Amino acid sequence: MTLSFDPATIAVPRGHHIGGQYVELPGAEIEVLRPSDLQPMGVITDGGEAAVQQAVDAAKKALAQSRWAKIAPRDRAAALMRLAALIEENATYLGQLEAMGSSRLISMTIARDAVRTAGVVRYYAEFCDKIEGTVTSTEANALSIVKHEPYGIVGAIVPWNFPMITAAWKFAPALAAGNAVLMKTSELTPHSLLALAELAAKAGIPAGLFNVVNGYGHTTGAAIVRHPDILKISFTGSTQTGVAIMTLAAQSGIKPVTLELGGKSPQLVLADAGDIDVVAGRVAAAFMDNAGQVCTAGSRLIVEDKIADQLVERVIARTKVIKAGPTWDEATTFAPIISRKQLEHIDTMVRASIGEGASVVTGGTVLEGRNEGSFYAPTILENVSDDNIGFKEEFFGPVLTVRTFADLEEGLAQAAHPVYGLAASVHTTDLKKALKAADSIEAGMVWINQHGRGPEFTYPAGGYKGSGFGKDMGRAGIEAFLRQKAIWANYA
Numbered sequence: 001m002t003l004s005f006d007p008a009t010i011a012v013p014r015g016h017h018i019g020g021q022y023v024e025l026p027g028a029e030i031e032v033l034r035p036s037d038l039q040p041m042g043v044i045t046d047g048g049e050a051a052v053q054q055a056v057d058a059a060k061k062a063l064a065q066s067r068w069a070k071i072a073p074r075d076r077a078a079a080l081m082r083l084a085a086l087i088e089e090n091a092t093y094l095g096q097l098e099a100m101g102s103s104r105l106i107s108m109t110i111a112r113d114a115v116r117t118a119g120v121v122r123y124y125a126e127f128c129d130k131i132e133g134t135v136t137s138t139e140a141n142a143l144s145i146v147k148h149e150p151y152g153i154v155g156a157i158v159p160w161n162f163p164m165i166t167a168a169w170k171f172a173p174a175l176a177a178g179n180a181v182l183m184k185t186s187e188l189t190p191h192s193l194l195a196l197a198e199l200a201a202k203a204g205i206p207a208g209l210f211n212v213v214n215g216y217g218h219t220t221g222a223a224i225v226r227h228p229d230i231l232k233i234s235f236t237g238s239t240q241t242g243v244a245i246m247t248l249a250a251q252s253g254i255k256p257v258t259l260e261l262g263g264k265s266p267q268l269v270l271a272d273a274g275d276i277d278v279v280a281g282r283v284a285a286a287f288m289d290n291a292g293q294v295c296t297a298g299s300r301l302i303v304e305d306k307i308a309d310q311l312v313e314r315v316i317a318r319t320k321v322i323k324a325g326p327t328w329d330e331a332t333t334f335a336p337i338i339s340r341k342q343l344e345h346i347d348t349m350v351r352a353s354i355g356e357g358a359s360v361v362t363g364g365t366v367l368e369g370r371n372e373g374s375f376y377a378p379t380i381l382e383n384v385s386d387d388n389i390g391f392k393e394e395f396f397g398p399v400l401t402v403r404t405f406a407d408l409e410e411g412l413a414q415a416a417h418p419v420y421g422l423a424a425s426v427h428t429t430d431l432k433k434a435l436k437a438a439d440s441i442e443a444g445m446v447w448i449n450q451h452g453r454g455p456e457f458t459y460p461a462g463g464y465k466g467s468g469f470g471k472d473m474g475r476a477g478i479e480a481f482l483r484q485k486a487i488w489a490n491y492a
Helices: 049-067 073-089 091-101 105-124 162-178 191-202 219-226 237-249 276-292 310-320 338-354 407-413 431-441 474-480
Strands: 016-018 021-023 029-033 039-046 135-137 144-148 153-157 181-182 209-215 231-234 259-261 265-267 300-303 359-362 381-382 397-404 423-427 444-447 482-490
Touching: 016 049, 016 219, 016 474, 021 191, 029 237, 039 276, 049 153, 049 181, 049 209, 049 219, 073 091, 073 162, 091 105, 091 162, 091 191, 153 162, 162 191, 162 231, 162 310, 162 407, 162 474, 162 482, 181 219, 191 209, 219 237, 231 237, 237 259, 265 276, 265 407, 276 310, 276 397, 276 423, 300 310, 300 407, 310 359, 310 381, 310 397, 338 359, 338 381, 338 397, 397 407, 407 431, 431 444
Parallel strands: 153 181, 153 231, 181 209, 231 259, 265 300, 265 423, 300 397, 381 397, 423 444
Antiparallel strands: 016 021, 016 209, 029 039, 135 144, 144 482, 359 381
16 A cells, blocks of 8 residues: 555644634734645644733633643543544544655655654653652651642744654643643644644643644744743754744743754764665765754764775765655655755855865755755765864755764764754764763764664753753653752651
8 A cells, every 4th residue: 555645635724723622813824835846735824922822821721620730640641642542543644744744755754753753642641650759868857858840831832844753742741741731833834733732632631731823933932932821941943043042031031941953963983883885874864864854964974084985985875866756755765855945045055165165075956856846965065174164054954074084082073063962973883982982972862873863762852052951852851841849847
């Protein structure tokens, strides 16, 4: 059975999802285009302050009436388990919706994105009755307790590159912790998150606990951050936007923020990495998957000079066998860029890098004639110095820069970046070297002999330095939506 489908046959959600139902509100109209062919997928409105206020009112009412934070933890878990089951039951529809409206391929969205989204929800459902406090040591006749409590209403702003999964990293732990959540979709990819909110209502999560509003970042997103009743913000996106959110949050009641931001992640490949064809496959996938539109994309190859020519040659070969095409075609292996604006950003950066001394090994051009969609050729650049824009800034596209080194210390020095520290990978069969490198690299996530997250939910995601702070996923992911309260009882 083929996964390919006709996007014209897929029902597209409309409106905001507030208080357990779709709501149409006035606002500037935003036409959502399919990246594969730039054809209209639907129209949303910029909700702004009105939509945010309506969602906050719904959240307040839901928290008060349902007593969501006060009910038995296993009852919260049961509702989230029902949501996870509904996501799996609707995986085909969710995957089709995600594929047609984003850069995600249908070969990935059903079996991977939708299924992992359900897994995230189930993982945090299992946490509901495992939020434990502490009794600390005291003198006699006193009791010291540290307990965890939800914030109440939390806000989450999610990006366009992995709409469902990134949203689940936020709404699932927020709900499991006992909060209500107000989420803003990306105006480029709103529809799958709206569908998830609809499924949450069907699963029996009290109406108003999971609200989704549409709009631009500077209007609706800013209204979420500013609102005095939203006490915690979680954001995934660019470093530039993260700075703006952090500033606005500080000006709006000193509310805490979790920021998962951009990256320039190195792939450090040692000569003893093993089968060079296998390594080349990893390296190529790390910068070409989702057309490089991944925060953790392995955009900097740092390879030991002994194997550099062989490895680069094999990576180039993999860039030549891609099949760029519509995201709804099962045969497509290479994704479109999300928009013309992002395509122009990538090409402008490549041109600027060349102007500052970089040389093109392969690619460096827009791919023409692909259903009018936005496609950019997998690109490899050499001679990218530390003062080159191609080193300093994030392409967020299928662009790889290459450097070589003679020994591990030199390689580790080249893996460092003055601004970003989101992720890195080390490729070697020598465990001692691998662990030394992992200890030395200043990044929030380091993978050994792979690049990118697997299907596990237990370890946290987040970066150092300009790549943000705070964590999604793992135990840290739910702790991010809880406050600590210290209680001291003197019973002398």
